[in-house]
Amino acid sequence: MVFYKYHGTGNDFIIFSAMERGEPFLSPQEIAELCRRHTGVGADGVIFACPPRAGGDAGMRIFNADGSEAEMCGNGIRCLAKYLYEREGIRRDRIFIETRAGTRELLLTVEGGKVREVDVDMGFPEFGGPDLPDSVEAGTPVEVTLDLPGGERTEALCLSMGNPHCVVFVPHVERAPVEAWGPHIERHPYFPRRTNVEFVETVDEGHIRVRVWERGVGETQACGTGACAAFVASVHSGKGATSMEVSLPGGRLRIYADPGGHVHLVGAAVEVFSGELSSGWMESP
Template identity: 45%
Template sequence: MQFTKWHGLGNDFVIVNGMEEQIADYQQQAIAVCDRNFGIGADGLVMLLPSDIADFKMRIFNSDGSEADMCGNATRCVARYLYENKLTAKTVITLDTLAGIITPELIFKNGTLATVKVDMGLPRLKRGEIPISGNPEEQVISMPLAIDGETYHITCVSMGNPHCLIFVNDITKVDLALIGPKIETHTLFPKKTNVEFLQIIDRKTIRMRVWERGAGITKACGTGASAALVAAVLNGCTDRQATVKLDGGDLYLEWAANNHIYKSGPAVEVFRGNYLL
């Protein structure tokens, strides 16, 4: 199986052209491929497939085999992969995902790719849209949640996938490996959730660490960064444009007047090769 390995701020993916490569079981292949000791090593396997409603279909499988609705970092990598491998001549590409149509744009300066900008779509704030148990019409903004005797104030947002965001004064004191999975699998979240801890640096800067649903601690999360800006604005912490600083680097986010979230950041190819099935 031919593959290429990419990352967006250290959030890494194995991308496979499913229009040429045949895989019988995506879930089991993702588990094998993403293993960092016995496989290629990645946070997820990304399959590119034909679509009747967009330029391409993008399916994303986490390292545990579960399928993700969307991934912002993977989207940037896929856009650059498609363009540089001449699978499309477009610089604005439509991708069919479980979260709907996502539109990445390759931004060039003086003939060189400067960044990949992704229209992440509309944030969804109602419990029923996220989903989170309770009144489906309510929003969850700074709601107390008790875990192991400690109370966290959570804000919940969907960017096509669920996010639980928690503001802290010192992010270095958060034991993400301990608390992340407990919130991810809490009964409040019927489809589990991504978990982000946020420290506000100033009105235009957020520090974020993430526990991803199905993948664990990752260096970056594009949908999480998008949700972070929404949560920060809803809680009166930042302006509608901000830099989100992740373990793997920085993403620039804007919650625009049309209510869409726009995210810009890098996408880097690491290597390519043949995986021996």
Template identity: 45%
Template sequence: MKFTKMHGIGNDYLYFNCFEEPVTDPAALSIRLSDRHFGVGSDGIILIGPSDKADCSMDIYNADGSRAMMCGNGIRCVGKYAYERGIAKKKTLTVDTQSGVKTLFLTVDENDHVTSVTVNMGKPELSAPKIPTLFETEQVIDHPVEIAGKEYRVTCVSMGNPHCVVFVDDVDAIPLESIGPSFEFHHMFPQRVNTEFVQMIGENEMKMRVWERGSGETWACGTGACAVAVACALGGKTGRQVLVHLKGGDLNIRWDEESDEVFMQGPAEFVFDGQIN
């Protein structure tokens, strides 16, 4: 079985071309291959396959075998893979995901290589029950919550998957390995949650670390960066166009005022091709 390892600013997945080869039991496969000591090493696997709604589909499984709805860095890699490997030789293409069909706009250089991908990530969901959270307010904006014996103020947003944004003074000082699971499995988040810790470092500019449900700390999270941009604008901390610095690199995020859609722009890279038995 052939696979391709790719990453979007350090958020790495193993990609399988299901146009050519089906994958059975992807959850178990993801657990085995994602292990960074005994497997290939990744944040999970992504299956690229046919769709009757779009140019292709993507199906995501986290490192713990759980199924994910959406991945912003992953979908940029799907766009690069689809274009450069001949699945859809289009500079504007569509990808069918568990959270709907997304439109991608590819920047292609003179060598026909995709250098950057802008994704229309759709409209943010701010309704507490639809994120979902169990907070009793209609929206969760700068709302207090006690987690692991400490009070935090959180803003919750869904970008096709649930996010909890926390503003801090020093993001590097956060003990993410210990506090991340306390957020992920907190009872207020019935489907678990991705948590972004954010430090403002300039006008319309912030630094972020992320604890992803099912994968732990990752070097980047595209949907998380989009959720952070929305949370910043809602809280009056920034305008609607921001630069987000993540552990693996930078993403440009724009929350369009007229359409209410969020656009994410960033790179996607091939790492290597491989084969497993």
């Protein structure tokens, strides 16, 4: 099985083509083993490039490092766009990729036959639904108070970017209790299918710093939907402008809202290497 390794702002993925098979062909256990840093390829997740079913150019099925399936991934879809252009022959600078969160439009900046940057239309943020706490006020992120280990409490804003997010504003993101609070909030009863957690420091109205605890993965170098959720929470709380730079441990992304209210994620994608899995790769020595 041939695979390709990509990263978007340090958020790394293993990409397989399922264009001929039509569906993902690895079990959750195999995906989890592949993502292990020491005994597998090592990644935050696995992406399958699938044939389209609703008029798009391709489909995306994405799985977290624990083998669970995610609805959407902003960094992953940029990596897939680069893969489709450079490896699958979809040589257009405007493509549509079908995800479990809906079809996304992507604009590719191409230089010398290589995709340098991708602008993803992430759609409208959602402030209600079965994956989020009940909303009291329509049209705004859900405000909750969370009880935490050690008797601590924190205020948070909850929303969906195709997948659930819980945003916590902190004074200093480098000192944020990501490892302590992240797994607790991820599995809080407010979130029936768990949630991603963003710890956000406001630098100024055009710049935020973010660390992300990803559902089914742990802390990652970056998270595209998480950066978008942090942006939306910042705008709705009066802390941010409608175009912002988001600094994450793996690099920087640009997030903006277009005149229609859609959130856009802009950043690069990088192919790191390709390889072929050996036969019996999951067998213990």
